[in-house]
Amino acid sequence: MASSSSSSSSIDFSTAILIRVDQSGKGDFNKIQDAIESIPPNLNNSQLYFIWVKPGVYREKVVIPVDKPYITLSGTKASDTILVWSDGKVLLDSPTLTVFASDFVCRFLTIQNEFGTGAQAVAVRVAADNAAFYGCVIKSYQDTLLDGDGNHYFKNCYIEGATDFICGNASSLYEKCHLHSLSPKDGSITAQKRMSATEKSGYTFLGCKLTGSGLTYLGRPWGPYSRVVFAYSFFSNVVLPQGWNEWRDPSKQETVYYGEYKCYGPGADRKQRVKWSKQLSDDEAAVFLSKDFIGGKDWLRPAPSHFKNAPKSILSSL
Template identity: 85%
Template sequence: MGVYKSKSKHNIANYYQIIVINIFILSSVTSSSMASSSLSSIDFSTAILIRVDQSGKGDFIKIQEAIESIPPNLNNSQLYFIWVKPGTYREKVVIPADKPYITLSGTQASNTILVWSDGEDILESPTLTIFGSDFVCRFLTIQNRFGTTGQAVALRVAADNAAFYGCVITSYQDTLLDDNGNHYFKNCYIEGATDFICGSASSLYERCHLHSLSPNNGSITAQMRSSASEKSGFTFLGCKLTGSGSTFLGRPWGAYSRVVFAYSFFSDVVAPQGWNEWGDSSKENTVYYGEYKCYGPGADRGPRVKWSKQLSYDEAAVFLSKDFIGGKDWLRPAPSHFKNAPKPNP
């Protein structure tokens, strides 16, 4: 993870446009979110539909081509919905900062796969990189097949107000670089071995399945909060933890690393100590690692390190709702109407 520490010198947040997001929910779930009154003039009911189909029956055969067809949209006046038909798309994809309000939707994660193989550099290796704010991803598998010999990011989320529903995200080391901003993951499957959910974001993971490939003493999280005043942290709510060998719940990439697991099932893959100080005992005084009403064979708090917390309800409450990520202000239901993209002038 040391390569990435130099990244703190770069203000990627300058690329962000923090306005509002159009969140698409799983088809079986109805969102109760209400539009912010300050943004009531924006029409979130209609999106421009772009089809990606490898057979040539859509508007494009590659995902990146579809993204490049979208004009810069910094006035935040239009939603775009990229519908990816089933297939394996072998490409590296970037959502630019000047193209917010894009939804990338597969048909289902089991048959709509975005895959690449790149490694060693945590910022250059991602299969999918998100810089555009107000982004939504649904029903898509995102893979980095670089292997087990170095950092290999499948997904990097470096934009504010991004949400992922029913996605599968897999690699080995640093699978998900949950970089900066407020993010929401629901019903996702995330797999890796070493620090496979890492970064500085404020993120809520709800009903996600985390699967560790580590043979011994890996780490699920490496959260990078660097000061007590920084808002960031990871919350895992109602999640399931499984694996093939021993793993820690987390270790501190940043001195004030903050991670909370609540109402989650821990298989016996979780190391009895629970958490690791990453060779720096001074961080034991500054990290915030908490558990609340977790269960399963790996949830026994008896052998846990003493500097982790068994949270009371009052301590846990701030982490147990979408308020932790300001979600009530930016999570949105799917649009009800679609229209075709305007044809370019000859």
């Protein structure tokens, strides 16, 4: 599948224009959003932009506009490069980071919504195709990660919340991620929103780790054809014995697709699982176990190895 923004064959993936963000004033910009706004809008962009965020706590809301594809937003390590805001009034207005542009990459950042309990408070909203997150920490309480539409990839990320904290209608592969539930009881890790049997969307969790401080379901159906698969993943005793929740709608038992494959740990015992979830066979699991599930071979790209300084026209744009 080709990128939705331009033909990837026209792009030199080894080289990016480097823009530095540093709160101390030693970078090109002091704020992340200022760096993003300096990039010229171009839906047919054939140039990679690499925004390097120096360590610090950045208190701002950040939006990647739809007309700025091929941006990488990168810290050095998530523990010391933190993007944080606090908003829980309206779901789609609440995110600390919103991604509307395709072919976006986020690396080694903590992204947090500090609003707390009592409202939908999104830390990250991904509303574009071909987005990848590596080594990120994503934290809130309710609806932490609004994993909306498109093909997405998360690797070595830590994702924390209590209620439906990974939700939306994307086709996403979570590889070697750590999911941590804050729910005291009856929370849900996922609320996937697939609306029909013909949609390709769904969430696969491959080689992940599930921990928490209370009790949680693996998922409940936001959409009637909700599809979630956990494979080769460790379940601590935070996972409720039933495993999955119908969200007060028994009719969804007939249409959801909830599967487990070769998971282990005290929460992986399927003796008391709801009968409408699946213990997948090798053949049933195969489609979920590689990057083919998200068409990743066509759009996932390596980190650039060469960098060019940003043109003066960009640095003097604000």
